[in-house]
Amino acid sequence: MSEDQKKQLEQQLWNIANTLRGKMDADEFRDYILGFIFYKYLSERMELFANEILKQDKLSFNAINSQMADANEFLEAIKEEALEKLGYFLKPEELFSAVAIRGNSDDDSEQNSTNFILGDLQKILTNIQLSTMGTASEEDFDNLFEDMDLNSTKLGKTPEARNTIIAKVMAHLDKIDFRLEETGLDVLGDAYEYLIGQFASGAGKKAGEFYTPQEVSKILAKLVTVGKHKLKSVYDPTCGSGSLLLRVAREVKDVGNFYGQEMNRTTYNLARMNMILHGIHYRKFDIKQDDTLERPQHLGQTFEAIVANPPFSAQWSANPLFTSDDRFSQFGKLAPSSKADFAFVQHMIYHLAENGTMAIVLPHGVLFRGGAELHIRKYLIEQKNFLDAVIGLPANIFYGTSIPTCILVFKKCRENPDNVLFIDASKGFEKVKTQNILRDEHIDQIIETYGNRTVTEKYSYNATLQEIAENDYNLNIPRYVDTFEEEEEIDIQAVMLEIKQLEAKRAELDIEIDVYFKELGLIF
Incomplete structure (x- = not known):
């Protein structure tokens, strides 16, 4: 066709x-x-x-x-x-x-x-x-x-x-x-x-409940499949309509099994339909319906690839009982109840296989907020060394929110354990009406930079763990990727001369205007 x-x-x-x-x-x-x-x-x-x-x-x-x-x-x-x-x-x-x-x-x-x-x-x-x-x-x-x-x-x-x-x-x-x-x-x-996708574009803020824009899905899918042709399993803890899981399948020759969990009942139905309609055999997918953080349905299982676009800074119970939950216990801290972002990260880390890769979209606040989030961030980098890359995305690419977002990539067995790759892709987009769109060339640049860990001036940088420690585990991208654009030097003498010339011209015009006013019997 x-x-x-x-x-x-x-x-x-x-x-x-x-x-x-x-x-x-x-x-x-x-x-x-x-x-x-x-x-x-x-x-x-x-x-x-x-x-x-x-x-x-x-x-x-x-x-x-x-x-x-x-x-x-x-x-x-x-x-x-x-x-x-x-x-x-x-x-x-x-x-x-x-x-x-x-x-x-x-x-x-x-x-x-x-x-x-x-x-x-x-x-x-x-x-x-x-x-x-x-x-x-x-x-x-x-x-x-x-x-x-x-x-x-x-x-x-x-x-x-x-x-x-x-x-x-x-x-x-x-x-x-x-x-x-x-x-x-x-x-x-x-x-x-x-x-x-069409329904998502017309659903405003509700779209975030069931749909990740295709270009973002493509980035996440490519990140978790770099260097791989087959996957034993892929998991999305906030799977929405299942589109992100299916996008991962497009990047490899074969996926053994698909796993997901979705809280919204209607969206859960949509995800199951989507799986069946794409020819995924019913024995090869396991989609559950419930709150992933509060009532996880796949405990004890690990997955080779994990992708997620969870609701940004959502509320959750942060119940003290979770401190003994295997997903959170090793960290010594729970994500704050007003911001579940790191709770999703912890949940996904727990489910990540030793040879696996996970990529999660989050708001920029996760890079620098203090308190419990700083404690978790520091533990993941200093104690576990799981963080592989931080990728800054353009603003206004998601339905229902215009905030800039980032992708965090984690691996338990990293090929480059001495550094963390930072990519500032925030300026790589095309504006289409009111939405910013990532084109294939923007996506390719992100994936190629990640795959090769390329350092490009004003775009990417490999920060050592010592540098991150010196920044007190603040992952704000401008701390590592210098995007400052020097402005052209101003010739003060030339500007002063131009101002004098303009002043002289104005004086000449004032004399001309005064003559016209006198002819009309007016005072200028």
Whole structure:
């Protein structure tokens, strides 16, 4: 698929999404359109899978119906294999295309029985989940469609109005070919990511709850995969829609398993959909829903790559009981309750494998704030020597906040244990409307500088541990990367001469003006 075709598909989907919008907020109609796209994906994948099984019988999945003598036998055999390989099952009459056709029938004579699909559709979405009960994929499909309330008055005041708009959306989606049979393409996955990004751009501050801008995701993903072609595991403790985890997978040939935790229930559902829709087998991802700091779900596990864009300076309990928690106990201090930034760092360090790399986006305050944060910072550098790099990013690159941010990179086994690399990438961006955007050349410069630990005047510097100690473990980037631009020397004599010449010119003009005023009988 060409780039133009890809953009055309993305625009088609966005136009269909706006059919649903009405008076709904961006995050509300997002849940519906992404849910419908996901249902279409499950249907098409089910149909392709079943057709492959039925090939030897010279049958298509759509052809199986209740009138066939051995219909149940076929369906049970397909269901058994589908639950093992796909993790779910749909009957032929439950497929997206079948429901879309029923909802858009030209025969209006039996409107209530033929065209009315709301009841069937709600049952089908429930049946997808029920088909997984008692199987290995049960948790991954549990309440996956709970945010798609087809009886919501936001879709229409009456059931008929809701039915009409849903049937219309399904008809439009049914015409789009996601080309799932072309295994080398991830057309639908890319389109899904595009839509999530579009919703984020319209969601303002809420966007930070579920989406990391693509260019930042790309930097984090590249940082944790430098020099690697395969990863045993990748983990995101604040995984949002799962886009950051999937971005890491693009940077290597293979990722063994994906792990994540997300506090928001709706976003957690979105993350699971995103994983499945990108072809990640249900046995290869483990996404949990809960508060990562207060109730971690992956204790005792370590991961080769860890990435995170946690909520900046969020509040947390800082419960004194956590001082005996393995994640925090060795530090002797907890992050302050008003700023959980270092609590996320400590949590991630605990989960980092000995051969792993972690990269986390944080506000600049973590570089220089005192108190408990200084104590933790000092311990990580002086006692553990885990900090590998500090990267300053431009301001105004995140949705919902214009503050400048930084990326901290940590490793337990560092190749360069004698220094910490500082990169000032704050000026490498392009302004697009009200947002600052990182282009590929800006990203490449950051990654190449990190990978080679290059020292570039006014951009990067390898600071020794002694230098950092002498700065009392203050990591503020200007202390290490001199970005001061000398101003051109001013020739005082030339300036004075120019001022005298201007004064003389003004005196001449005053005489001319005075003559004009006298001619008019006025006093200048």
